[in-house]
Amino acid sequence: MKYNEKDIEFANQILTRRNKLDNELVEAWMSNPLHVEMLKEFVAIREEYTNWDFEIIKGEERERLQRAITRKKKRQLVMRWSVAASVILCVALSALYLWNDSDWFFEQKFPQQANWEQGKLAEVELILADGKRVPLGGSGRQIQDHGVFGIKDDSLQGLTYVQAKALDEKVTVVLYNTLKVPTGGFYQLELSDGTRVWLNAESELRFPVQFGTGEREVYLKGEAYFDVRKDVTRRFIVHLKESNVTVLGTSFNIKAYGDEDYIYTTLVEGKVRFTSEKEHEEVTLRPGMQSVLNLKSGKTELKEVEVEQFTAWRQGRFVFPSTTLGDLMCQLKRWYDIDVVYLSPEAKGYEFRGAINRDMDLKNVLAIVEKTSNVVFDINGRTIKVTIKNE
Missing domain, CATH: 2.60.120.1440 (Jelly Rolls)
Structure with a gap:
């Protein structure tokens, strides 16, 4: 089922800070059966990812935010990625700053083989x-x-x-x-x-x-x-x-x-x-x-x-309303200066939807795509090889 960005954001708020929302507003939103079905699906997926240990990503995200502040960028830390990723991030963003520093997961999965500092202006x-x-x-x-x-x-x-x-x-x-x-x-x-x-x-x-x-x-x-x-x-x-x-x-x-x-x-x-x-x-x-x-x-x-x-790119965001992996990687290629090789060509047709800030580390973006899809990324320098899981 397709969900628009406003509904995903409101579902996020219900799951993370329900006590701060107006009751009448929530009741009006929940009166739509499609919204109820959506929330149930989000809750089910949220339970599936309950065991995620967000200690492993807080340190990296804190460093990223510090770099963003240094560059005087004031961008909201919001990322949504398909239905599953929407709920994952609902949990992640609400819990991210409540845990101790650690970046073990991303360092193990995506070692620092290249510097993906995006948005450079030096060569303009x-x-x-x-x-x-x-x-x-x-x-x-x-x-x-x-x-x-x-x-x-x-x-x-x-x-x-x-x-x-x-x-x-x-x-x-x-x-x-x-x-x-x-x-x-x-x-x-x-x-x-x-x-x-x-x-x-x-x-x-x-x-x-x-x-x-x-x-x-x-x-x-x-x-x-x-x-x-x-x-x-x-x-x-x-x-x-x-x-x-x-x-x-x-x-x-x-x-x-x-x-x-x-x-x-x-x-x-x-x-x-x-x-x-x-x-x-x-x-x-x-x-x-x-x-x-x-x-x-x-x-x-x-x-x-x-x-x-x-037009969201002008405000520093990627928005994927409904796009294929091929189109998605094409946009990431222009922004992060990477080469993409498809070892499983059929993966290019996989569909995604969601939004991410363009100042987020590429390895974090790829980790989210992996967690919410059937693809695997193998990184060698600036070359990203794409395969399908269990091939």
């Missing part, structure tokens, strides 16, 4: 119009590009072009820069018109240093979230592989990685038009809708979705 770079590469990291410094000044690598807003101006205003040549985000990275960008863009790992955006009087056009490879500044006189166009997205002012997410066979456009606010160049097919999205372009067939599917599932 800006490629200027003349090909010069400038490393970024929120230093606050000014960057000059071919007579254009006012480009700033801001510690809070990321790379911003709002104040960018040409020294010679008579120059009309449009200069393009490219922001390139590596594996395990992410970065923010503010374009000259005030449009804000968040780039996910292994993504790049080519954009004008200053927009002209015509259409505002950018070129995306990978995944990005756009919050477009409204301008009724100039359309905003995102060019993708064999397609494009046209908007006036809106918020939306695009996932268009070169190694995937689909392009996903998810609309949060406003209105966009998605165009497939191969089939010359146009679809208009309203909030809560997603277009899915099959690059092999050229066909576009339009469907309603929960947008948070596709």
Whole structure:
């Protein structure tokens, strides 16, 4: 049975801090037979994992939290993984800080063969119009590009072009820069018109240093979230592989990685038009809708979705509403910089659902997947081999 994130969270609260919940609220929630069935299933699974000794993971999680505090990240420690994992974590998160330090389990199962510190910004770079590469990291410094000044690598807003101006205003040549985000990275960008863009790992955006009087056009490879500044006189166009997205002012997410066979456009606010160049097919999205372009067939599917599932990466979370192990590992690969080898190819089709914070150690994530599935991970350096249990 499929459970949404809100129901999983409320079930978590019932199991861990029932005395602090409003009785009427609980009774109203329990009046739904599906919720009762869900809670019973959670309790049964919880009993199955009663013998878990959480002493073995507290030490590691405390160290992780200390690193997060040092990096000034304020993220809630929440992780849900399928129905079984939801209950496991209900127990784990409530008990985690009540036990003595120990990390024996994870050290035995996943020895420290590699440093999986994710989310690094050291290799994020800006490629200027003349090909010069400038490393970024929120230093606050000014960057000059071919007579254009006012480009700033801001510690809070990321790379911003709002104040960018040409020294010679008579120059009309449009200069393009490219922001390139590596594996395990992410970065923010503010374009000259005030449009804000968040780039996910292994993504790049080519954009004008200053927009002209015509259409505002950018070129995306990978995944990005756009919050477009409204301008009724100039359309905003995102060019993708064999397609494009046209908007006036809106918020939306695009996932268009070169190694995937689909392009996903998810609309949060406003209105966009998605165009497939191969089939010359146009679809208009309203909030809560997603277009899915099959690059092999050229066909576009339009469907309603929960947008948070596709934009949570911007808040530092992975959300898997219902995904295969193959897709899941593909996302982890971009974030943790790993290679995945399937010794049991059929395992790629196994389905999972849940959510995790992106600042969690990979070995902890893999341990949870193992505990709630029929797969086994063998780690050799940065190579993860996947097999099916009891093969």
